[in-house]
Amino acid sequence: MSAIKYEKNADNIVILTLDSSGQSANTMNAEFRDALNDVSQKLKAETDLKGIIFRSAKKTFFAGGDLDELIQVQPEHATEFFKMIEKLKADLRTIETLGVPVVAALNGTALGGGWELALGCHYRIAINDPKSKFGLPEVTLGLLPGGGGIVRMVRLLGLQNAFPFLMEGKQFGVDQAKSLGLVHDTAENQQELLDKAIVWVKANPKSQQPFDVKGYKIPGGDPKTPAVAQVLAIAPAMLRDKTKGCYPAPEAIMAAAVEGAQVDVDTALRIESRYFTQLAIGQIAKNMIGTFWHGLNAIKSGASRPADVARWQATKxxxxxxxxxxxxxxxxxxxxxxxxxxxxxxxxxxxxxxxxxxxxxxxxxxxxxxxxxxxxxxxxxxxxxxxxxxxxxxxxxxxxxxxxxxxxxxxxxxxxxxxxxxxxxxxxxxxxxxxxxxxxxxxxxxxxxxxxxxxxxxxxxxxxxxxxxxxxxxxxxxxxxxxxxxxxxxxxxxxRGFFTSRVFGTFIQEGMRLLAEGVHPAKIEMAALKAGMPVGPLAIQDEVSLTLTEHVASETRKALQAEAKDLAKTPVDEVVHTMIHELNRKGKAAGAGFYEYPEHGKKHLWQGLDRWQKDHDISEQEMIDRFLFVQALDTLRCYEEGVLESVIDANVGSIFGIGFAPWTGGAIQFLNQNGIERSLQRSEELAQKYGERFNPPPYLKEKAQQKQIIQ
Missing domain, CATH: 3.40.50.720 (NAD(P)-binding Rossmann-like Domain)
Structure with a gap:
């Protein structure tokens, strides 16, 4: 069974129907790669070929790369992986440069590798369906478009116009694709789609990609063009400010795009493959694929839902x-x-x-x-x-x-x-x-x-x-x-506090502990951002309001006293009490907290926080570790105590509920990707220096002894 059905009609037009076996969507798996190689050789051998049409037998056109394969690629597989990607791209390039018209008949969504396959065609026709989505979302999984997506998007749109689609993974529908010139025509149904593709092939007997025409210039200019060079001079710094160095994928995309725009297509494709391999063998892509793809898909399919209860819908x-x-x-x-x-x-x-x-x-x-x-x-x-x-x-x-x-x-x-x-x-x-x-x-x-x-x-x-x-x-x-x-x-x-509120509290409290220890508040906020948290702990505490934090602490104390337990006062309690009752700074809603909120201007840290400032020597990495470990260890305690029942819910919940650094793949995956034995050693070091909140849970010790990850 082949993933591509090869059929030549009476007009000598070859119709290639994409149909991965045993899957609801087409993917660039081993079966597809083998089929594409066979097809490219067969097309080369055709003596009277008039054109090629790619279409799909599935509900969508093509889903993209095989992420189950990608997540397995290790550093020792780098050479083999690079060659495999190069071979796939060479087969696509063979079809693209045969000199006959090549059409993508898009019956539905084409994302990632699917959109790259469409870009490898000279003409794209899409069914006019508002649900169809196109684009290259690889960056959201810590990867880059490695099937020629960077090279072709840059050559078709220009560097500046292509960047949002490449570095942010922005998706677009049929109308936007048409306005960008990436989709050339639309059809109302499958039959019209095929008919229009055949008409275009017949009308354009000799065809090639616009960027393969001699003298073609990239829209807006190449990196040496003064206007583009001016933007590129500051673009890396702006990108680093956004990623805080936590995400290698956007930086690799920018590098591959800029380097590729200065050389011929085949060299550009090879540059793209090298950066793609570098990301694919890296840990961050594995973290993000594990959570943002496999984890979210498991939740969508009802991983934590009782299986034997009939589906239900609320009506009012x-x-x-x-x-x-x-x-x-x-x-x-x-x-x-x-x-x-x-x-x-x-x-x-x-x-x-x-x-x-x-x-x-x-x-x-x-x-x-x-x-x-x-x-x-x-x-x-x-x-x-x-x-x-x-x-x-x-x-x-x-x-x-x-x-x-x-x-x-x-x-x-x-x-x-x-x-x-x-x-x-x-x-x-x-x-x-x-x-x-x-x-x-x-x-x-x-x-x-x-x-x-x-x-x-x-x-x-x-x-x-x-x-x-x-x-x-x-x-x-x-x-x-x-x-x-x-x-x-x-x-x-x-x-009490369930999972998200409980662990979220540890992050805010760690920020206030650092303040109480004498660390400059700007250093605290920056360390949190460099850890990958979306906002600093002092800024978040202002949003939550200090009065609510005090109220929750008071309610918790009452509840624990009723159970004959006690909650010891901490330096955080002193900071909160001082801010509210001595300084009348209750948070953003009250107009004054750790930050000042000028009516016409940007918020900024309040200078009065220097009352806590001491000459405190702590490295930025030490603060980053404190922020990430204090949350990860408490998440593991939630799992150990049965508050959490699944690692998937822990990882997804920590990112989407608490804002835990997405590059890690979630709070428990942070411990896994760090190496369980290293995570144990680091938590013991932090506990010795800063207290029992960093004590490793027994479950972490057990997993370290067994040399197993937490799953």
Whole structure:
């Protein structure tokens, strides 16, 4: 069975139908590579060849590289891997330079290697489907387009225009592809697609790539052109400022693009292969493929969902509390076509919450991403009310009121009576144990935690928290709802702070500990960014607000005292108390925290923080290790204690919920990729210097002794 079906019609046009065996999508696996080599040799031997058309037997055109293969490539395979890539590209180049017209008939999405295959054709026709996506997203997995994508995009678009598609992995639809000149024509169905391809082949008996025509110049100029040279002089510094040196892929893409633009096509393709090999054998690509591809796909297919419960869809959702969280949940639900009852203590408050959706939808309309009619339809799905009776018939009610157990109990009891039969009740708490909140419910098995992240419209993750009595059916329904609104669910067991809030707190606290130790605040923030965290701990603490941190610490103390336990005061408590009660700096919402927030200007660190400054000699790497290890070790404790049940949920949740450095592949993968024995040794060193929070969990010691990774 070949991955490419070879068929010559009466007009001597060869139609190559892509059809990888045993797969729902075509990929550049070994079967495809062998088939492409056979096809290229057969085409070379044709005596009266009039043209070539690539088409697909699958629902999409081509999915891209085989990531299961790529993740296995080790440094010792570098030469073999490089030769394999070069052979694949040589076969594509053979077909591209036969002198006959080559057409890509795009029946659907073509990403990564699929788009590279399309770029290797002289003419591209796409079915006019708004769902089709094209582009080169390899950079999001720590890789670069290694099948000629860099070389051909640069030659077709020019360096500056190609950069966003290469270095950011921006995808585009049929309309944008046409406006860029990357798709030349469209068709309405499969038959018209093939007919148009045949017509074009017949009309263009001699054909070649525009960049293979003698005298062709790259749009906008090559790197020696003054305007391009001026941009390239500062581009590496701007890129380094963005990546903080954590991501080698964008830097390799820029280098391959610029170097390749100064030489002939075949040399440029070889340069691209070398950079691709370098990334493919590296650890960062493996980290990112493991989590952003395999991990997310496992979650999409329901890895942590009870398998024996039928699929479910919410038909009417109630949201209690129309503040930032409630308003965001209402918007995210309504935009997926689900009616929402948004309830607050007054209609005015509820309407304010609905106005948040209006603002987001108006922005979409102004950007041309939505019609005014569609906006009005979405808004009509949100009912703002102060009357609990309007919740009648909701099959899911989500409570999103302030973090106070008594208040949450009150609104639960008021609303729960209106649930439809078989409906479930969820609390959007970030720290309060679900089992405790469920005591206010008439049926704890139908009660669950749905922890959304702010701002809800932008944040992809939802942490689903099982209480001690939460049923498998309730968990399955919650999981299905999260996917219904196109968000990513992870599942955790109940405990104070659950997983994300608990571990997130360790990062912020480590930043404040460094401040209390006397480290300059700018050094703290920069070390966090260089670790790969999206924002520094002091900036995040301002966003969260110091008063909320104090409130959560106070509630935790009360709860622990009730269990006859104690929570010792730390240097962090002193910093928080001083900031709030002595300096009246409570965070961003209050207009003053660790940062100053001038009305017309950029926020900047407050000079008054020098009260903590001492002559403290600590290296940047030491701070980076403290930030990453304090979170990774606590994530492992969550796994060891059963708060987390899967490494996939730990890695995905740490990146999408906490912002843990994506280059690592997640908090547990950070320990794996570091080498378990090295991670153990480093955590013991940090514990000796800085305290028990860095003590390695017994599970880490066990894995180090067994010389096994955590999986």
């Amino acid at each position: 959702v109630g949201v209690l509390g129309a503040g930032m969280m409630g308003a965001g949940i209402a918007y995210s639900t309504a935009i997926k076509g689900i009616p929402v009852i948004l309830k607050d203590v007054s209609v005015e408050n509820a309407e304010k919450g609905k106005a948040y959706s209006q603002k987001l939808l108006d922005k979409r309309v102004s950007q041309g991403r939505m019609t005014a009619e569609k906006r009005n339809q979405v808004l009509a799905l949100i009912t703002a009310t102060a009357d609990a009776a309007d919740l009648q018939g909701c099959d899911l009610i989500i409570e999103a009121v302030f973090e106070n157990q008594e208040l949450k109990a009150k609104v639960t009891q008021e609303a729960e009576q209106y649930l439809a039969e078989g409906g479930i009740f969820a609390s959007n708490t970030s720290t309060l144990p679900i089992t405790g909140l469920a005591t206010a419910s008439k049926d704890a098995k139908n009660f669950i935690g749905l922890h959304f992240f702010s701002p809800v419209d932008k944040m992809q993750l939802v942490e689903i928290i099982k209480g001690k009595q939460t049923s498998a059916e309730t968990l399955a329904k919650a999981y299905d709802f999260v996917q219904q609104i196109a968000k990513t669910p992870i599942v955790v067991n109940d405990s």
